[in-house]
Amino acid sequence: xxxxxxxxxxGPGKVEVQSIADPKFEAPDGRKIEHGVILKVITxxxxxxxxxxxxxxxxxxxxxxxxxxxxGEVVEKGADVEMLDIGDIVSVPFNVACGRxxxxxxxxxxxxxTVNGSRAGGAYGYVDMGGWIGGQARYVMVxxxxxxxxxxxxxDRAMERIRDITMLSDILPTGFHGAMxxxxxxxxxxxxxxxxxxxxxxxxxxxxxxxxVVMIGDFNKDRLQHASNVGFEAVDLSQxxxxxxxxxxxxxxxxxxxxxxxxxxxxxxxxxxxxxAIVLNQMMEITRAAGSIGIPGLYVTEDPGAVDDAAKQGSLxxxxxxxxxxxxxxxxxQTPVLKYNxxxxxxxxxxxxxxxxxxxxxxxxxxxxxxxxETFDHGAAQKFVLDxxxxxxxAA
Numbered sequence: 001x002x003x004x005x006x007x008x009x010x011g012p013g014k015v016e017v018q019s020i021a022d023p024k025f026e027a028p029d030g031r032k033i034e035h036g037v038i039l040k041v042i043t044x045x046x047x048x049x050x051x052x053x054x055x056x057x058x059x060x061x062x063x064x065x066x067x068x069x070x071x072g073e074v075v076e077k078g079a080d081v082e083m084l085d086i087g088d089i090v091s092v093p094f095n096v097a098c099g100r101x102x103x104x105x106x107x108x109x110x111x112x113x114t115v116n117g118s119r120a121g122g123a124y125g126y127v128d129m130g131g132w133i134g135g136q137a138r139y140v141m142v143x144x145x146x147x148x149x150x151x152x153x154x155x156d157r158a159m160e161r162i163r164d165i166t167m168l169s170d171i172l173p174t175g176f177h178g179a180m181x182x183x184x185x186x187x188x189x190x191x192x193x194x195x196x197x198x199x200x201x202x203x204x205x206x207x208x209x210x211x212x213v214v215m216i217g218d219f220n221k222d223r224l225q226h227a228s229n230v231g232f233e234a235v236d237l238s239q240x241x242x243x244x245x246x247x248x249x250x251x252x253x254x255x256x257x258x259x260x261x262x263x264x265x266x267x268x269x270x271x272x273x274x275x276x277a278i279v280l281n282q283m284m285e286i287t288r289a290a291g292s293i294g295i296p297g298l299y300v301t302e303d304p305g306a307v308d309d310a311a312k313q314g315s316l317x318x319x320x321x322x323x324x325x326x327x328x329x330x331x332x333x334q335t336p337v338l339k340y341n342x343x344x345x346x347x348x349x350x351x352x353x354x355x356x357x358x359x360x361x362x363x364x365x366x367x368x369x370x371x372x373x374e375t376f377d378h379g380a381a382q383k384f385v386l387d388x389x390x391x392x393x394x395a396a
Contacts, residue, residue: 005388006065006137007369012056015370020065020133023141025078028131029117034080037145039072042089042391043166043363044136046372046384048196048264049298053127054373057266057305060127067136068094068124069169071162075139083146089158090149091168091345092142093337096122096132099147110334115143121334128301136369138388150341157349159395163356163363164348166385167201172344172355174296174335175201175262179209181331182258182294186210191247191256191286193279195223195234197359197383198296199262203232204358206260208347213251217243219268226381230358241270243282257291259283264297265311274307277316284323292329299332359383363392 006020023038044067053060070092074084084090096116097109103120104112115122116130125134133140142148150168152158158165179202184190188211192199195218206214216227217235224234235246244254261279269275283293299314306312323330347353362382364372372384387393 004137004139005366006134007067007366009053009060009062009064009066011062013054015054015066015373017367017369020137023133023139025141027143033143034078035145036078036141036143037074037081037084037149038076038139038141039070039090039092040075041070041072041135041138041140041388043071043162044386044388045069045166045169045171046136046369046376046386047170048198049126051373051377052266052298052300055305055377057303058127058300059302059304064125064127065134065137066125067134068126069166069171070124070135070140070142071166071169072135072140077145081145084149084151089152089155091152091165091341092124092135093148093150093173093341094123094170095334095337096124096130096143097148097338098144104147107336107339109336109338123334136366136386138366148338150345152345159391161348162392162395163361163385164354165345167355167359167361167383168341168345168348170335170337171197171201171359171383172205172353173337173340174198175203176205176340176344177335178202178260178262178294178296179205179258180294181292182260183292183329184209184211184258187212188257189251189253190214190258190260191235192216192260192262193283194218194262194297195220195227195381196262199260200227200230200359201355202260202262202294202296203227204353204355206258207231208353215247215250215256217246220379220381222381223379226360238270244286247286254286255288256286257288259287259291259293261293261295261297265299265303276306276311277318280316281319281322284319284326284328287326287328289326290328291326292331295330295332296335361385363387365390
């Protein structure tokens, strides 16, 4: 292992591919650890959550190595690693989790109590998530490897499906979690806010869970067209500020059984300006009495670029009384990837979930990451997958 490179956040609107240190068996505080592995990164994806940081909408420091969506090959392992071998291909949940604390033992790995000294929950290459080095790189260290990593047994089969498998690290389980928490089941009428990759993953999840109708709303015409092309009902939000009326044109009713917010805090309204609570308020309006709302979209505790002082502190103007009056259920927070990724892997391997095509995955080199960020920021109807060693290109 030598010549490590990674995608580094330089400040608002700018990332660079730079030489970075080779990974070590060390925690962010410098403690030596033996429960980790070092991976040769096969794929690592650009996520909308990364984009929030790159836009300067968080307190992320310059110099942060980005990337929390990682699939790799084990090239070194610590003395305490028992269940993995050199050469294994593994999917890395974006959650850094110890497997030992109260929340990990209850499968709430998104809020592990030990991997982040400042709050519950850890992640790779992300602001305020414990300082773990990101995986948009050639090599990365993953701690608590026996607990965290999902081994994909058949190497040839893994590489054949690698464009799909790379989505297991975050967006597919995140979309699935949103659908599960929204109570999607057989015959459900479902609305998904946001036709980006997570919204499409949520829609795909709703479909395999048995939904009768899956609608996706957005202003972006290219993303709406792609959503329609892969079999979902596209809702063009520019046509009306009355979401219930747009839904009724498709289903005959202005209410849905389940709603999923895949937009988050940078939501925009018809004026074009930001309205960070608009999607949440719309979800309460259109979801039936006693229905559920899944919220995989990101909301932050601090947003320096917010439209008002309250939103800068994560305080939003919610019509919470409406949700209370309708006895609705809400579920928020980081997705506990380990709760779902093994089952979703089987759906991928057996051809039930062609998620790479659904999110329109495009494989690019690590060196092209800055261009990928720029294109994604302009609303491209694509999910960018980085191929640091050319292994995906060679497999294809």
